[in-house]
Amino acid sequence: MKKTFALMLTALLCAGLFAVFPASPALAEDNVLYVHNWEQYINEEYVFGKEVNGTFVESETGFKAYYESLYPGETVEVVYTNFGTNEIMYNDIRTGKGQYDLACPSDYMIERMKNEDMIETLDLSRLTEYTRNVSPLFSDTFEQIGIADYAVGYMWGTMGMVYNPETVSASDMSSWAGLWNALYANKMTIKDSVRDTYFAGVGMVYRDELLELRSRNELDPADPDYLDDEAYNAAITEVFNRTDDETLAKVENALKLQKALLYGYEVDSGKTDMIAGKIDVNFAWSGDAVYTMDYAQYGDPDEMTEEELENWEAVLLNYAVPEEGSNLWFDGWVMLKNDGLTEAQRAQKQKMAYAFLNYLSLPETAAANMDFIGYTSAIAGDAVFDQIDDWYGVEEGDEGYTVDLTYFFDGTLSQDRLTDGRAVVTVAELGRQFSAQYPTEDIIKRCAIMQDFGDRNQALLDMWGRVKGSTLPAWAIILIVVVVVAAAAAVLIVMAVKKNKHKKRRVVSRG
Amino acid sequence: MIKLSRKNLVIPYALFLALFVVAPLLVILYLSFTDSNGAFTFGNFAKFFGDPTYITTFLYSLAIAVLTTLLCLLLAYPVAYILARSKWNKKMILVLLFVMPMWINFVLRIAALRELLNLLGLVGQSTGFLKTVIGMVYDFLPFMILPLYTTLIKMDKSVLEAASDLGANNRQVFFKAVVPLSLPGIVSGITMVFMPSMTCYVVSDVLSERTFEVLGNLIERNYMDNWNFASAIAIVLLVIIGIVMLFTYRFEDHDVNARGGGLW
Structure with a gap:
């Protein structure tokens, strides 16, 4: 009886092991x-x-x-x-x-x-x-x-800096150099991700070249140096996607310099640290920036009571996309x-x-998703357009800022929403949530899409590894290795000697 | 019909071992000696040992593990000693106090420590190493206290009395009798602290704001894009831990029966 029971138990346990693997997902x-x-x-x-x-x-x-x-x-x-x-x-x-x-x-x-x-x-x-x-x-x-x-x-967005305008000057944040500014040492975080951080590094090391391209775009079209919008965007896209050895070396140096000034790299903590006021600058995706600015302004509706929300001391954060150009990303x-x-x-x-x-792709679904996620949908249309007014429109009687979003909504709106054929919105303020969600056409123009690193992926990872880790000089490494090995050898020898003594003693006592 | 014997009862665990311990290890071993196309190579190891950054990270990891273990031992031994010798009615409460932190989620504790160290003004890149060691000691201290405590409390008091009777003073009793007798506890304490502090990277990530790296970070970062290299690092880590365990094992095998068991 006992035996059968134990055997059954064994069988059961064995079966349990295989139960870990579902036979095959129900694809039928x-x-x-x-x-x-x-x-x-x-x-x-x-x-x-x-x-x-x-x-x-x-x-x-x-x-x-x-x-x-x-x-x-x-x-x-x-x-x-x-x-x-x-x-x-x-x-x-x-x-x-x-x-x-x-x-x-x-x-x-x-x-x-x-x-x-x-x-x-x-x-x-x-x-x-x-x-x-x-x-x-x-x-x-x-x-x-x-x-x-x-x-x-x-969904889509840009990359830029969320900052606290009370402690950080807006002009500093208008350039990639802002993330290398010693004034904000230990007050900045950047993404712990090789792609995003590399992008910032390229923006930093080539900022003169990028600004020059921009000025050529602003020239009179008759000028022989003039770059039209398409050529300008193609040119900065080329710059931001450089992964040759020279660029890699330059960016590595820049990122190492920057590391010394950072509060830290972050994956997700940047938002809460920014809201808590621990840091003043956070390099962020626009959607996360909206989240951060919202919560800093209104408090956290999921975690706080009504009363707490009412007494929340609003902190107004800003979002800026560097003048040299930035990243336009999408999923x-x-x-x-x-x-x-x-x-x-x-x-x-x-x-x-x-x-x-x-x-x-229904505008209503897109609006509902945007409402939940806080990012900007690639879908335009009436429902999405109306949401802007709903969220950012001016109170009656107030003057606001007029922004032309035709570049985004063109051809998707019904007639009654257009002003002289253009998709124009009037919003209460700029430089904050609205601007993060819907950058101006001017900003879009200077945003480049990141390409796959392809076979340069490993080189970039290795570079990033050198930035994230630290490097001791060769003599120090050799010294430490020698000391450790010597210490280990010494311990082994001492132990061997002791063992021998033991044996000898035993032999003596026996004799 | 399978005969029911001890041998057969071992089958479930043997299967578990084969599937979830041995098989993954073999996969890691295979990956570490091949390149992305599956061809045999030493390149992954050559890359690791040829790069000063990786070597530095490796040395830092080793230093952190050794320091953490030593500090834990220094802190835990007196505590365990006092606990073991105190009156029994207070003892359980004290043990509870030292072990209770382990009941709270580890990540939460580290998050709390992050804020605390911030308040204390430990900010900036240069503090990464220090903060990591503090965090590790904080986290792994109970793993040192418990085995020490269990060996010390099981220790035969008459041996210590005999030592005193034979003319040893308190210091001599402690160093010539208590410490050698508690060696099994020390060894299992070292094992329990050294291994996790060599591999754990959450502590350094959270406390140093991801600016200070240990070997675990290297594995984490590489395994998505380059399984082979990540596996090679894992093998290096495994070998180092293996060597250290061999060292401690030499102490341990003197007296297997008096090991700091009980709670573990």
């Missing part, structure tokens, strides 16, 4: 769409639904409802998973950790995945909502960099290749995927 159902997105990067309540008293209630505005209205009588299930960085997502797909139909990588990663033939070509004629509502800024940009047939724009949806499907399955997958992308 044909109406399941696998979506892989950044964490906290979609309005889940709006798109999927929410839990009420322990049961999940589908959202009436959600994707399911949209799909069923498109294809009456058919159903769809979305399996929604998250990733933390582009590299993690890339490895998730490469190592076959999961099966995904749609993913949302950033600019350079879309380029890499396209080059490695991991993503499907998109049929734009099936993306009616997207082609109707996408901002001309992105249809043009995607065309230019050759991914118009591969990706659907999702876009791509459809992943899957060779394991039959023709019928593939057709069904694509039908669901296109529906999902069209759904995300």
